[in-house]
Amino acid sequence: MPIDLRSDTVTRPSAGMRRAMAEAEVGDDVFLDDPTVNRLEQRVAELLGLEAALYVPSGTMSNQLCLRAHSQHGDSVIAHQHAHILLYETGAPCAISGLQPRTVDTPDGTFTPQQVEALVLPGNIHHSRNRIVALENTHNRCGGAVWPLELFRNVRDRAHELGLAVHLDGARLWNACAATNTQPADWSAGLDSASVCFSKGLGAPVGSALAGCREFVENCRFYRKQFGGQMRQAGVIAAAALYALDNNLERIAEDHANAMQLAHLAGQAPGLTVGAPQSNIVMVDTNAAMPAQTLADILHNEHDVWVIAIGSNRIRAVTHLDVTAGQCQAAGLAIQQVAELLMKQGVA
Numbered sequence: 001m002p003i004d005l006r007s008d009t010v011t012r013p014s015a016g017m018r019r020a021m022a023e024a025e026v027g028d029d030v031f032l033d034d035p036t037v038n039r040l041e042q043r044v045a046e047l048l049g050l051e052a053a054l055y056v057p058s059g060t061m062s063n064q065l066c067l068r069a070h071s072q073h074g075d076s077v078i079a080h081q082h083a084h085i086l087l088y089e090t091g092a093p094c095a096i097s098g099l100q101p102r103t104v105d106t107p108d109g110t111f112t113p114q115q116v117e118a119l120v121l122p123g124n125i126h127h128s129r130n131r132i133v134a135l136e137n138t139h140n141r142c143g144g145a146v147w148p149l150e151l152f153r154n155v156r157d158r159a160h161e162l163g164l165a166v167h168l169d170g171a172r173l174w175n176a177c178a179a180t181n182t183q184p185a186d187w188s189a190g191l192d193s194a195s196v197c198f199s200k201g202l203g204a205p206v207g208s209a210l211a212g213c214r215e216f217v218e219n220c221r222f223y224r225k226q227f228g229g230q231m232r233q234a235g236v237i238a239a240a241a242l243y244a245l246d247n248n249l250e251r252i253a254e255d256h257a258n259a260m261q262l263a264h265l266a267g268q269a270p271g272l273t274v275g276a277p278q279s280n281i282v283m284v285d286t287n288a289a290m291p292a293q294t295l296a297d298i299l300h301n302e303h304d305v306w307v308i309a310i311g312s313n314r315i316r317a318v319t320h321l322d323v324t325a326g327q328c329q330a331a332g333l334a335i336q337q338v339a340e341l342l343m344k345q346g347v348a
């Protein structure tokens with residue numbers, strides 16, 4: 001059995017989740033007739049402290065629908081330069097919404113009200129229009145980093161004063177909550193839009209949701225059709241999301257403890273630098289002489305530990321509900337062993 005730490009998207013629906021899916025009451029959601037989808041949307045809106053929610057096929061579609069519904073072509077979006085919406089969504093803000101990115105560069109994906117202010121340009125005939133600020137919590141590319149709640153709210157409030165819509169990419173908002181002992185609405189209430197995923201740490205096979213005020217969500221429903229994301233008896237998959245909220249939300253802190261343990265073990269190896277993970281993502285930096293891909297290949301071929309080389313000297317390991325504490329410990333020890341071997345060999 002491989003220890004698959006490539007992403008928290010690799011989980012498979014459990015027996016209980018499959019049962020909930022099999023038993024789901026369904027209808028045609030394009031006619032608003034699917035009771036399970038309706039229940040999920042209601043639940044998400046309440047959880048996020050926003051008026052309404054919309055179930056969508058993916059986190060990418062969820063984010064991009066929000067950006068589309070907030071803006072006109074030629075407007076701008078302020079975001080971190082390694083934001084998922086800019087880095088991992090195929091250039092969709094430009095391709096679909098015609099947005100010009102204005103980026104902030106910080107080590108942990110967070111930024112300040114002053115950094116937002118600095119990217120707001122005078123409203124005249126020369127500049128793209130100031131329109132959206134997008135925040136990501138936890139921050140994927142920055143190693144699952146968590147925003148400080150107060151800073152998050154300060155950025156939100158300043159952005160509103162500046163007339164900007166504030167969007168949250170909360171694909172892993174559940175992890176941010178577990179890490180800070182907060183509730184989802186502590187972050188999302190008062191935002192113009194928020195997106196959450198059921199297919200990451202919550203372990204559902206598919207699905208995300210966006211939320212906002214009723215009018216905004218109905219506008220997103222229009223664009224969802226334009227993007228081809230409307231679904232029919234989607235209750236079958238929405239049931240998995242509801243099951244995940246009922247059963248897999250409370251346990252997310254276990255993933256963080258497992259990530260910490262893995263990081264601690266890997267960090268003891270020569271030639272590796274491992275920061276303490278803030279949530280379920282562990283970034284392991286290798287020294288210049290040790291190619292990350294070599295480390296990842298040996299882990300895969302000789303230890304059945306699957307990680308991703310996300311840079312020439314960085315591997316990423318993500319914990320989730322389909323790996324146990326024991327497996328994460330084994331992975332940490334395997335990383336130690338392989339790094340020791342490579343250091344002894346002088347790699348190359």
Ligand SMILES: *Cc1c(COP(=O)(O)O)cnc(C)c1O
Nearest residue numbers: 058059060061084136140169171
């Ligand atoms: C995974 C992820 C998404 C959405 O991914 P999909 O694969 O489209 O569901 C969005 N934002 C962040 C930060 C993510 O990690």
